Amino acid sequence: MHFVVCIKQVPDTADVKIDPKTNTLIREGVASIINPFDRYAIEEAVRLKEKLGGKVTALTMGPPQAEMALREAIAMGVDQGILVSDRAFAGSDTWATSYTLSMALKKIGDYSVILCGKQASDGDTAQVGPGIAAHLDLPQITYVRKIEGIDAHHIVAERLLEEGYESVWSPLPCLLTVVKEINEPRLPSLKGKMASKKAQIPLWKAADLNAEREKLGLDGSPTKVVRIFNPPARQGGQIFKGEPEEIVPQVVAKLRDAVIAAAV
Amino acid sequence: MEQQPICVLADKCVGCGLCLKVCPFGALELKDKLAVIDLNKCTLCGACEQACKKFQAIVIRKAEAPQDDLSGYRDVWVFAEQTEGHIQSIAYELLGEGRKLAGDLKMRLCAVVLGHKIPGLAQTLIQRGADRVLVVDEPELAYFQDESYAGVLIDMVRKHKPAIMLCGATTVGRSLVSRVAVAVKAGLTADCTGLAIDPESQLLLQTRPAFGGNIMATIVTPNHRPQMATVRHKVMKESTLDASRTGETWVEKVASEVLKSRTRRVNFVAEAETTMNIAEANIIVSGGRGLQAPENFSLVRELAEVLGAGVGASRAAVDAGWIPYSHQVGQTGKTVCPKIYIACGISGQIQHLAGMSSSDVIVAINKDPDAPIFKVATCGIVGDLFAVLPLLTREFKKVLKQ
Numbered sequence: 001m002h003f004v005v006c007i008k009q010v011p012d013t014a015d016v017k018i019d020p021k022t023n024t025l026i027r028e029g030v031a032s033i034i035n036p037f038d039r040y041a042i043e044e045a046v047r048l049k050e051k052l053g054g055k056v057t058a059l060t061m062g063p064p065q066a067e068m069a070l071r072e073a074i075a076m077g078v079d080q081g082i083l084v085s086d087r088a089f090a091g092s093d094t095w096a097t098s099y100t101l102s103m104a105l106k107k108i109g110d111y112s113v114i115l116c117g118k119q120a121s122d123g124d125t126a127q128v129g130p131g132i133a134a135h136l137d138l139p140q141i142t143y144v145r146k147i148e149g150i151d152a153h154h155i156v157a158e159r160l161l162e163e164g165y166e167s168v169w170s171p172l173p174c175l176l177t178v179v180k181e182i183n184e185p186r187l188p189s190l191k192g193k194m195a196s197k198k199a200q201i202p203l204w205k206a207a208d209l210n211a212e213r214e215k216l217g218l219d220g221s222p223t224k225v226v227r228i229f230n231p232p233a234r235q236g237g238q239i240f241k242g243e244p245e246e247i248v249p250q251v252v253a254k255l256r257d258a259v260i261a262a263a264v
Numbered sequence: 265m266e267q268q269p270i271c272v273l274a275d276k277c278v279g280c281g282l283c284l285k286v287c288p289f290g291a292l293e294l295k296d297k298l299a300v301i302d303l304n305k306c307t308l309c310g311a312c313e314q315a316c317k318k319f320q321a322i323v324i325r326k327a328e329a330p331q332d333d334l335s336g337y338r339d340v341w342v343f344a345e346q347t348e349g350h351i352q353s354i355a356y357e358l359l360g361e362g363r364k365l366a367g368d369l370k371m372r373l374c375a376v377v378l379g380h381k382i383p384g385l386a387q388t389l390i391q392r393g394a395d396r397v398l399v400v401d402e403p404e405l406a407y408f409q410d411e412s413y414a415g416v417l418i419d420m421v422r423k424h425k426p427a428i429m430l431c432g433a434t435t436v437g438r439s440l441v442s443r444v445a446v447a448v449k450a451g452l453t454a455d456c457t458g459l460a461i462d463p464e465s466q467l468l469l470q471t472r473p474a475f476g477g478n479i480m481a482t483i484v485t486p487n488h489r490p491q492m493a494t495v496r497h498k499v500m501k502e503s504t505l506d507a508s509r510t511g512e513t514w515v516e517k518v519a520s521e522v523l524k525s526r527t528r529r530v531n532f533v534a535e536a537e538t539t540m541n542i543a544e545a546n547i548i549v550s551g552g553r554g555l556q557a558p559e560n561f562s563l564v565r566e567l568a569e570v571l572g573a574g575v576g577a578s579r580a581a582v583d584a585g586w587i588p589y590s591h592q593v594g595q596t597g598k599t600v601c602p603k604i605y606i607a608c609g610i611s612g613q614i615q616h617l618a619g620m621s622s623s624d625v626i627v628a629i630n631k632d633p634d635a636p637i638f639k640v641a642t643c644g645i646v647g648d649l650f651a652v653l654p655l656l657t658r659e660f661k662k663v664l665k666q
Contacts, residue, residue, distance in 0.1 A: 011475075030290070036596055063304035090269050091308035098446060121595055122475055125454035130410070130442035139526040140410050142439035156530060160590075161435050162541045163347070167531035168409075174527075177439075180596055181589050218269055218308055218325075222451035222488035228288060228311040231473065231480045234621065237642035241633070244647055248655040251627070251643055255604070256663055258625050262546040262603035263572050263664060 001054035001112040001152060003045040005078065006101055006132065007038040009062050009069040010122045034069045037117025039076075039185040040178050045115050046077035047183065048150065055079040057108065061089060061100050067201055075188030075196040082108070086205040091218030094123070098131025100216060103209040105136060113155065114175040118143060129177040139174045145181040269308055269325050272299045276321035283312035283322060288479050309481070336425055337489040339396075340366040343417070343431040343441070344377040344389055347408075351377075351385060353502065353544060354432035358495060359393040360503035361459055362430055365468065368461040371427060372396055378416055380406040390511035393503040398424070399515045404523040407532075408436050412525040414443040419522045421448050426490045428468050430459075433494035434543075445492050451485025452492040455599070457499055457622065458482075468493065477618050497543045498601040499622075535590065542591065545574030547604045548620075550593055551586075552578035554609020554630060554649055558586035563653040564608055570661045576600065576620075578610045594619035608649050612637025629653065 012031040034042070045056045058073035060066045061084040070081030084104045092100065105111060114133075119126035126142075133140035146158040148167060156169050160179055188196070206216055214220060238254070240247040279297030291305035292312060299312075299321070313322045340362045344355040359375065366373040375394035377385050379401060386397040400416050413436075421429070421444065431437040433455050445452035457480075458471035467484045468491040474481050485491040542548055549571065551564040561575075568575045576593040577586070593600055595615040605623035610616060612628065612635055620626070621640055628641035629649045638644040645652055 065304065087269075087303060090303060090306065094442070094452065095446060095449065124474065125442075125452075126438050127442040127445070127452060127454060130439050131446045133410075134414075134443040134446035140439065140443070141527060142410070143435055162543070164533050164535040166407075166529050166533070168527050169530050170527040179589075222449060222485050223453060223483050224486060225309045225481050226469075226484050227314065227482040228286075228309050229480050229482075231477065234626075234640045237626075237644060239633075239638060239641075239644040239646060241646045244651040244655050247645060247647065248652060248659055251645060252656065252659040252663060254643060255625070255627065258604055259547070259571065259660060259663065 001048070001052050002108075002110050003048050003054065003056045003113050003115060004105060004108060004111045005038070005041045005045045005056065005058045005073065005115045006128070007042065007058055007060050007069055007073060007117070008035045008120045009033070009060065009066040010035045010120055032065060032068065034072055035117055035120045035122075037119060037121070037178070037180070039117075040180055040182050041115040041117045041176075042073050042076050042078060043183045043185040044147065044178055045113075046186075048113065048147070049077075049079075052150065054112070057082060059084065059101065059104055059108070061085070061092075061097060061104070070201055071196040071199060072188070074199050075192040076186060077189075077192055081199060081201045082204060083201055084204045084209070086216075088206040088213070088216050091221060092216070093221035093223040094125055094127035094131055095222050096216055096220035098128045099135055099220060100209065100211060101128065102132050102135035103211045104204060105132065107204070107209060112152070112172050113150075114138070114173070116175065116177045118177050118179050126177070129175060133175040136175075139170045140176070141168050141170055141174065142177045144176045144178045147176075147182075268303070270301055270303070270306060270313075271323055272301060273321045273323060274298055276319050278319055278321070280319075282315050286311045286315040288475065332487055334427075334487070334489050337427040339372045339374050339424075339426050339428075340369065341426040341429040341490070342373070342375050342394070343429065343437065344375045344385070345432050345434060345436055346377055346379050346382065346385060349379070349382060349385070351388060352432060352434065354434060354437075354495070354497050355389070356392050356502040357497070357500040358430045358432065359389070361495070361500040362428075363393045363503055365428060365459060365461055366395075369427070369466065374398060374426065376400075376417070376420060378405045378413055380404075386513040390513070391505050391507055391509050393506075393509070394511055396512045396514065399513060400518060401515065402518070402523055404525070407529055408440075409525040409527055409529070410439055410443060411527065412523050413440050414447070415522040415524065416518055417441075417444045418447045419518050420516065421450075421490060429490040429492045431492070431494050433496040437494050441492055441494060448490075449488055450490050450492045451483075451488050452494070453483045453485075454494050456493045456495050459493060459495070459500075467491070473622075477621050496599060496601060498546075542574035542576050542593070543598055543600050545600070545602050547571045547573035547606070548576045548593070548600055548602045548623075549573045549606045549608065550576035550578065550610060550620075551581055551608050552610030552616075553580040553584075554611075555581065555586070556609075558584070560650075561587060563650070563657075567606070567653055567657045567660070570657050570664065573604075573606075574602075576605075578616050607637055607641075608653060610637055611635045612640065
């Protein structure tokens with residue numbers, strides 16, 4: 001069986017700080033990491049291979065440096081990485097991104113299960129996974145917290161809902177998006193790190209995908225950003241220090257009206 | 265040679281460096297007093313183009329899309345999510361916002377509801393502000409499945425051509441409309457915190473946070489319809505119920521292929537523990553590492569009970585196994601927007617703030633005066649939560665009894 005994980009390299013939000021003078025993001029020295037949710041997808045794919053046999057491919061669309069994310073995935077046990085990168089993809093919104101990835105998946109062809117993280121920590125849209133499923137006309141199971149059963153043709157997965165969870169049956173091939181509850185991602189092994197250093201990572205450009213030009217990049221994106229601005233800085237409020245018996249009544253007095261209104 | 269999507273006009277650039285300061289992606293640098301763009305980092309967001317108003321030295325190539333005739337697209341739609349015959353409150357918030365947008369555009373507000381055995385819901389939706397309700401009532405829609413629900417919505421969109429479609433950013437909404445947007449080639453913006461109609465272009469201005477809320481972006485869909493957006497709980501104001509309101513109800517039929525779903529539910533388990541979805545709570549009391557042990561969550565729960573609040577948690581508390589993941593607030597947990605968020609023993613790392621920083625009032629209790637949470641707290645209490653929490657519970661109990 002062939003498991004394909006779609007991953008994204010994102011800035012490490014832990015490093016992202018706001019310059020207090022200008023209220024803008026300080027981007028120097030911000031590390032790039034694999035999107036946190038994607039680690040769970042990678043781990044699950046590797047576990048599926050360990051259980052059922054087959055291979056795992058990690059696929060990413062990004063600038064050349066995204067290759068590092070693929071190497072990290074290989075260090076976790078993924079067999080092969082594929083980098084989809086081209087200036088033509090610049091400015092892609094989620095429609096164009098899911099189209100581009102779906103064309104790469106068509107080129108791969110023999111996937112049994114496509115795994116994605118629930119959402120990326122920079123865009124936070126959670127749209128690309130289901131978008132790929134739509135472009136490829138595949139069934140999807142989102143917010144998967146556990147794979148209950150799987151064989152060459154079917155899968156049953158537990159899906160997280162707001163009010164509980166449901167078990168969903170699907171034929172294969174299908175697309176899954178996963179949440180944190182599904183597993184604990186492993187640390188790269190020594191063997192994995194060596195494989196990641198030696199790995200040959202093919203680069204696929206727009207022409208390699210037989211993609212329609214007008215569906216790529218800025219031109220292929222129905223949405224356009226018209227403005228970027230800093231959110232109004234939250235005003236630091238009032239700080240209370242002292243003996244709890246003294247300050248708590250002061251706090252309660254200050255919050256009284258808000259609490260009464262909200263507790264309704 | 266292909267034209268670059270963005271370039272710096274060397275004869276206009278004076279090397280002032282203003283563009284460097286505003287770029288959220290670090291894609292600009294100065295070389296020999298000229299701005300240089302790293303195309304590998306640039307996302308064409310346009311912040312630099314805007315910043316360079318004085319010299320107009322940065323040009324972004326505008327997409328050359330054919331200008332389709334979009335005048336045939338009319339009305340503001342709201343997907344009214346329902347579970348087992350209960351309309352989710354997010355639908356009323358969308359109707360509240362949709363009413364304003366429809367008014368600005370002089371269009372009708374239409375609610376779309378899918379399910380099985382749901383005759384009474386249209387009436388409620390009309391009383392909550394819909395001018396028209398589209399109902400699709402079929403056994404195949406008894407519970408939510410991505411393909412059948414998406415199939416029906418795609419069919420409805422193609423048939424009726426709405427100008428705008430709003431949906432809740434819920435578990436159902438997010439996976440459903442992503443599929444619909446791809447199929448009909450619509451622009452979809454997730455988790456909008458602001459919606460408005462641009463008076464000149466009549467386009468829907470969709471504002472949302474990115475980078476965990478560190479920057480805000482305003483997005484439009486100029487050439488595709490419908491303009492789709494999802495909105496989280498508690499961001500917009502609910503429409504009020506007016507029992508005297510009247511409107512039209514259209515019960516739509518669809519072809520059987522549209523209702524097909526390759527997936528099917530084989531089991532459903534209601535979560536025994538939580539009675540409340542914290543994303544819908546008006547007040548949330550959250551516990552973090554500062555609680556030191558799982559049994560101390562009782563202090564959080566006691567305060568939550570007095571306030572009728574939901575119970576949240578930081579990632580540290582969830583990872584330590586003190587409370588289930590469904591309570592986790594933050595970047596890899598839930599994003600919430602309650603009126604009041606009380607953070608107990610939570611330091612306020614950026615990933616946690618990403619999940620709650622748009623709360624109206626933030627109260628923080630932490631014994632570390634340098635904890636980052638105090639920078640965003642409306643009301644910061646530097647103290648021992650083991651002493652403070654029981655006192656807060658006692659005092660709020662008195663206040664709410666009155």
